[in-house]
Amino acid sequence: MHNVLVTGGAGFIGSNFVRHLLRSEPGARVVTLDALTYAGSLENLKDLPDPERHTFVHGDICDLPLVTTILRERDIDTLVHFAAETHVDRSILGPAPFIQTNVVGTFTLLEAARTAWAAAGYGTRRFHHVSTDEVFGSLGPSDPAFREDTPYAPRSPYAASKAASDHLVRAYFHTYGLPVGITNCSNNYGPYQFPEKLVPLIILKALSGKPLPVYGDGLQVRDWLYVEDHCEAILQVIRGGRPGETYNVGGNNQPTNLDVIQQVCVILDEKNPGTRHAELIRMVPDRPGHDRRYDMDFTRIRTELGWQPRHDLASGLRTTVEWYLANPEWTAAISAQPAYGEWLERNYDQREGNI
Ligand code: NAD
Numbered sequence: 001m002h003n004v005l006v007t008g009g010a011g012f013i014g015s016n017f018v019r020h021l022l023r024s025e026p027g028a029r030v031v032t033l034d035a036l037t038y039a040g041s042l043e044n045l046k047d048l049p050d051p052e053r054h055t056f057v058h059g060d061i062c063d064l065p066l067v068t069t070i071l072r073e074r075d076i077d078t079l080v081h082f083a084a085e086t087h088v089d090r091s092i093l094g095p096a097p098f099i100q101t102n103v104v105g106t107f108t109l110l111e112a113a114r115t116a117w118a119a120a121g122y123g124t125r126r127f128h129h130v131s132t133d134e135v136f137g138s139l140g141p142s143d144p145a146f147r148e149d150t151p152y153a154p155r156s157p158y159a160a161s162k163a164a165s166d167h168l169v170r171a172y173f174h175t176y177g178l179p180v181g182i183t184n185c186s187n188n189y190g191p192y193q194f195p196e197k198l199v200p201l202i203i204l205k206a207l208s209g210k211p212l213p214v215y216g217d218g219l220q221v222r223d224w225l226y227v228e229d230h231c232e233a234i235l236q237v238i239r240g241g242r243p244g245e246t247y248n249v250g251g252n253n254q255p256t257n258l259d260v261i262q263q264v265c266v267i268l269d270e271k272n273p274g275t276r277h278a279e280l281i282r283m284v285p286d287r288p289g290h291d292r293r294y295d296m297d298f299t300r301i302r303t304e305l306g307w308q309p310r311h312d313l314a315s316g317l318r319t320t321v322e323w324y325l326a327n328p329e330w331t332a333a334i335s336a337q338p339a340y341g342e343w344l345e346r347n348y349d350q351r352e353g354n355i
Pocket residue numbers: 007008009010011012013014033034035036037038039040041059060061062081082083084085086087101105130131132133162185186187188189194
């Protein structure tokens with residue numbers, strides 16, 4: 001791993017991965033390619049360790065000439081693909097960008113890698129695709145956890161677009177021999193997460209004394225994964241995973257959304273004695289097609305590569321809340337963007353009567 005291209009490296013997981021990579025691979029040079037959509041920000045790439053080994057390129061993964069030029073001119077041997085439209089609620093209100101970036105964008109990267117890398121032989125090169133547990137659909141209360149061979153059954157436009165991209169990545173392995181790897185992971189949380197997703201949304205709303213919106217009955221279950229554990233899993237799969245293989249990555253916990261929100265409130269109460277943030281919780285109309293439960297069986301990555309999560313939910317949430325409290329400039333810069341306010345209005349005003 002000498003020259004690494006990280007797509008979507010100005011987003012939440014991508015920026016954590018760039019940091020993790022610069023720390024873990026002292027010989028690697030890293031190029032971030034990111035379109036800086038509403039979810040991406042150069043604020044996420046400040047204070048990188050060893051920043052002279054990092055280059056930022058502002059561009060779109062759907063731009064084939066640009067991607068091909070980067071692969072050739074920077075002699076990229078490892079491509080780690082995070083760039084995506086990622087928010088389920090946005091995919092419900094406007095699915096088109098999800099098809100463009102997640103499906104056409106992934107296809108464009110695969111084509112660029114296939115052609116740019118084929119001339120010299122694929123050798124030790126690696127195309128790593130970051131995907132989600134949402135491709136597997138929704139579990140009932142006693143269904144077994146998702147395994148790598150669980151049939152795909154996506155239920156939101158976001159999940160369907162990620163499923164399509166996973167199929168394309170696997171097709172390039174079987175058809176062209178492109179050395180790919182795929183990780184499907186559960187819900188991430190941690191520093192630098194855009195505050196449209198549950199955990200940072202709740203932290204920021206609670207800090208400003210606003211209602212905390214809980215979709216439906218709040219008893220949906222997610223398998224929460226601390227972002228640094230996820231970054232380490234990706235690195236281990238790139239280093240030692242079998243080409244063409246998929247690895248599930250999970251956090252080994254099964255709280256309801258209400259549990260998560262209440263845990264965040266308790267941590268915030270401790271930081272501001274005398275406050276009772278849970279009083280802000282409001283049940284609001286549900287998300288259409290809301291998946292009830294996700295659970296990841298990560299036996300394969302544990303037994304083959306020795307990976308398992310190091311953070312449990314309680315410690316990960318505490319670190320996350322403390323990070324948001326310690327970084328008010330980041331929070332202010334991100335939430336001051338007009339697009340963020342517009343999103344809150346668009347997604348939550350329709351639910352307002354119930355907030
Ligand atoms: P994010 O929304 O925080 O960041 C996405 C990044 O991609 C942004 O920096 C954005 O500017 C960039 N981007 C979007 N469209 C682009 C385009 N056309 N060209 C170049 N860059 C573009 O996302 P995240 O939460 O960091 O997720 C990263 C990856 O992990 C995604 O592929 C997502 O599907 C997957 N994933 C995320 C989670 C999670 O809980 N966040 C869980 C499972 C899988």
